[in-house]
Amino acid sequence: MSLGKLLERILQLVPVLLGVSLIVFVMMALTPGDPVQIMIGDQSITPEQEAELRRGLGLDRPLVERFFVFIGNAVQFDFGTSFYHRRPVGEVIAERLPATIELSLVALIVALVTAIPLGVLAAIKKNSIFDRLATVGSLLGVSLPGFWFGILLLMLFAVHLQILPVSGRIGFSSEVPTVTGFLLIDTLLAGNLRAFGDACRHILLPAITLGLPMTAILMRVTRTSMLEVLRQDYVTFADAKGLSRRRVLFRHALKNALIPTVSVAAIETGSLLGGNMIVETVFGWPGLGRLVVESIFLRNYPLVQAAVLFYAVTYVLLNFVADILYTVLNPRVKL
């Protein structure tokens, strides 16, 4: 892809982000519920003190003015102050982000590593008992609710077998200096194998829970596209040439069969980043999803706005990555 095309795609981000900002701002403003009343809760307060609280949050100013202040600051990467944390929301989000990204990536790896071999196998052994089991399994994977499956895993591995921890990212006897914020990397950088193992044990169940629906989807995509490819003339030709079955499958068929898998995986990664709320809540995972849910209930406008903008940027970028991967894997397609 040429540099010009790349710049064009990046410039296309601008109207998308402006649109998203406007929508999220208006949606938050239209949602019933007054942040000041929520904050005061069950307390007595004088009207003057209430007005002072409202002024302090900047909610005494007209909506239009607030929007332009928000946009003006946002282009300078200033997303305002969290009503509750009373610190810049960028800072609060940045603290939580590594945990979410780490969990999403591990879930993605779990999904890819299980889905592709299973999908290929199911395609090769089409209509066998294995294929049917895999189909039922993937149906279950898509339909099992994350909160239920997660708690089931917890009861089994943490409460009954007591071999994995219930919640958190790492135990309290492990102290690891923060470098990247990704504990799996930081523990290795510190050369602390014990802490690395601890971090692995902590991330295992949440990553499986989070990755399960994606595994199921990717497996089905891989199976379908593999079946499609196996019907192509060039595969028959390769077989006819007398190439080994293994060589035909992995050198010729799989490479092409993976094109849809890769693009679906890239797009699904976006929903992994956004769909973490439930898994993070069940496993006490200190990520962004939980923070955003809490903030929505509390009508913590600045934090929700910034987080939604972040999700939007991530989603757009991942789609972009999917497009690039697509052109790499399939040179016939040009952006």
Place this chain on the structure above:
Amino acid sequence: MTRLNRLFLASALAFSVAAPAVMAQDLTVGFTLDADTLDPANHRKRETETLIRNIYDGLLTRDGDMKVVPEIAESMTQVSPTEYDFKIRQGIKFHDGSDMTVEDVKFTLDRIVLEGGMGGGVTSPRQGLMGPVDKVDILDDSTVRITLKEPWPILPAMLPNQQIVSKAWVEKVGNDGLATQPNGTGPFKLAEWRKGDAIILERFDDYYGGAADIAPVGKACVDRVIFKVIPESASRVAALLAGDVDIINELPPFSVEQVKNNPNTDVLTVNGTRSFFIAMNMQGEYFDDPKVRQAAAHAIDKDLIIDRILGGNAARIEGILSPDAFGASELPAYAYDPEKAKALLAEAGFPDGIDVTMDVEGAFKDIAEAVASLLTKAGIRTKVAVGESAQLTEKWRTQGKPKTGDMYFSSWGNGSLDPFDIFTPTHRTNDRGNSAGYANPELDALLDAAAVEMDAEKRAGMYREAEMMINADLPYVYLWVPQDIYGVSKRLKGWKPSADSRINLHDACVE
């Protein structure tokens, strides 16, 4: 050793259960929420205060029976209806080793009560909790005077909500620094804050000992306290059963048996401070008639619901006040009597019953469904509508503006256990929490007078009178005050839950 063997050994080592190098005594709490900030003047959440309270001490605190006792203050004297003198204890140290002085006390209170008191034009979000405090003066090296704009008898009940910070420290680190670098006088100091995950506290060895009236006085018992954030209740229970944590808050009633049956865990309860009730829209189609409201009261079998759904962990109420609150008294009860309810409906002109909707938050849907089925049996055919807290608040707490809806299953907290904090907002005409739309000038006058009455006995009498009025007028069906339920490990000693839902761990030990 082969390469494979080495790899295997390394991974076995890595995946083995991490054992701490030194057996420090840790107490771990599975807690619902992380702190928003560790600045005592800059937050608005009960959970945040619970965490901060282990790091910072206040002028006053509460003992296990919710009695207000001096903590950093040695004594409190009321000089006039609007002036309180506090004698400050000497020899108290902050975690950074500096001495605490009356300057710090004044600085702390000014930071909360003054407009723009936090600097940079920022007013503390906790200003409203300090009522009509006018100013704070230093009288001498060990005495501070708080002056009120008007009499406010609940000042002592509200002061435990504020904690003393170091003037020099705040000036050094600023508001932004104080959010993450606390420097208190409390029994524990911050070791590490893993945001969203855990707050790790260490015992402060120069602790002055805490409130003289709450034994044992001295340093904290355990080496470390860890507040581990586990928002999901099923996961909190799992952590307790797995032995990962020693205390969990908000144990759901349906998990009580499971925790009791586990050989290593137990359940502790304490009377809560939150009153539950059903608001009936007195400007609405049906509930403007007192007979219909009485019918609703007679239709609900509170004892049955307390017993079956709340596991017996609640106290029934006939007025707004918790049985533990100041001024609470025995009130006439509306007995469960569905036939009488039907008769009352007929008298009100609805012999065929009425169809109504009851709004409720998702968390209380099950209880609301049970209440609705009882109401329906008595002719008040009730449909439960689940809404979200913020949205329902806006719908029902209209502060005088017209409202829609029939019934609202709701509650109001009363951490101070002083009627002022719950009675006035929920019953005074057009006040913040008056979701029934109740308007009774006689009651308003009584509540206003009681709020500033300094004679405790007379004040209690006034609230008794007010309770009788609302018990007769019935703007709400008063339901119950649930107990707070905690799950604990049996190795925990010396800790009991507190009615204000704080988890003070100064006295707690683990075996």
